[in-house]
Amino acid sequence: MRIGVALLAGALLLAVAGCGGGDESRARAAGREAVRSGEPPRETRRAEPQPPPPRRIDCGLADCVSLTFDDGPGEHTERLLDILKAAGVRATFFVLGQMVEEHPEIVRRMVLEGHEVANHSWSHKDLTGLSAAGVRSQIRRTQQAVKKAAGVEPTLMRPPYGATDEKVARAAGMPQILWSVDTLDWRYRDADRGARVGIGEPGRGGIVLYHDIHKPTVDCIPRVIKGLKKRGFTLVTVGELFQDVRLEPGEI
Numbered sequence: 001m002r003i004g005v006a007l008l009a010g011a012l013l014l015a016v017a018g019c020g021g022g023d024e025s026r027a028r029a030a031g032r033e034a035v036r037s038g039e040p041p042r043e044t045r046r047a048e049p050q051p052p053p054p055r056r057i058d059c060g061l062a063d064c065v066s067l068t069f070d071d072g073p074g075e076h077t078e079r080l081l082d083i084l085k086a087a088g089v090r091a092t093f094f095v096l097g098q099m100v101e102e103h104p105e106i107v108r109r110m111v112l113e114g115h116e117v118a119n120h121s122w123s124h125k126d127l128t129g130l131s132a133a134g135v136r137s138q139i140r141r142t143q144q145a146v147k148k149a150a151g152v153e154p155t156l157m158r159p160p161y162g163a164t165d166e167k168v169a170r171a172a173g174m175p176q177i178l179w180s181v182d183t184l185d186w187r188y189r190d191a192d193r194g195a196r197v198g199i200g201e202p203g204r205g206g207i208v209l210y211h212d213i214h215k216p217t218v219d220c221i222p223r224v225i226k227g228l229k230k231r232g233f234t235l236v237t238v239g240e241l242f243q244d245v246r247l248e249p250g251e252i
């Protein structure tokens with residue numbers, strides 16, 4: 001059965017995971033220092049904004065659909081975030097590292113508002129045309145940019161153009177998420193068409209591909225959200241869609 005999701009996990013994921021312990025202990029030490037010097041501990045002065053807690057949505061019971069937005073963040077992304085916030089919807093953003101570097105504050109906002117930030121390479125190269133080292137660099141630089149911007153590291157990636165092979169899978173070392181509905185929004189740039197496809201085509205467990213760098217795409221999203229909800233769908237991030245699915249390395 002083709003569900004539009006390619007999944008190939010490798011060892012690199014382990015290598016890039018988990019490295020926050022040092023910061024935490026430094027923060028605790030700073031807190032103790034502040035107490036000794038008579039100031040209130042740092043934590044009680046002003047809490048850093050935190051992402052909302054994860055939601056428990058059972059997509060085995062609910063009919064879930066994920067809206068995904070590629071190639072940003074860009075000039076229309078903040079308006080999209082306003083729309084998603086007003087509707088109480090969480091989405092998944094497959095960001096380009098070079099755009100993250102340009103708009104780190106938007107990526108930070110995505111995380112703080114409960115969206116999932118995922119890796120779409122550094123500069124949108126066809127990864128199948130690069131060496132393994134080239135693929136690793138495209139992925140790793142983007143991981144680092146997102147970490148720097150928002151304090152989290154993506155756990156999912158989507159290869160540009162959906163172009164992937166064994167070498168890319170191994171070098172990227174992360175689950176690869178493709179899509180089940182390609183809206184072709186980048187080609188048509190038509191909000192009416194974007195709404196029609198985005199509302200009409202997804203089935204249960206669908207992953208809808210949009211690009212937040214195009215104005216007509218952002219224009220159509222309020223209608224898409226309304227239409228999908230009317231069809232009975234619960235809108236979730238890709239991570240939420242797969243939270244009860246054991247992703248096996250090498251599975252496609």
Ligand code: NI
Pocket residue numbers: 070071120124160161
């Ligand atoms: Ni793309």
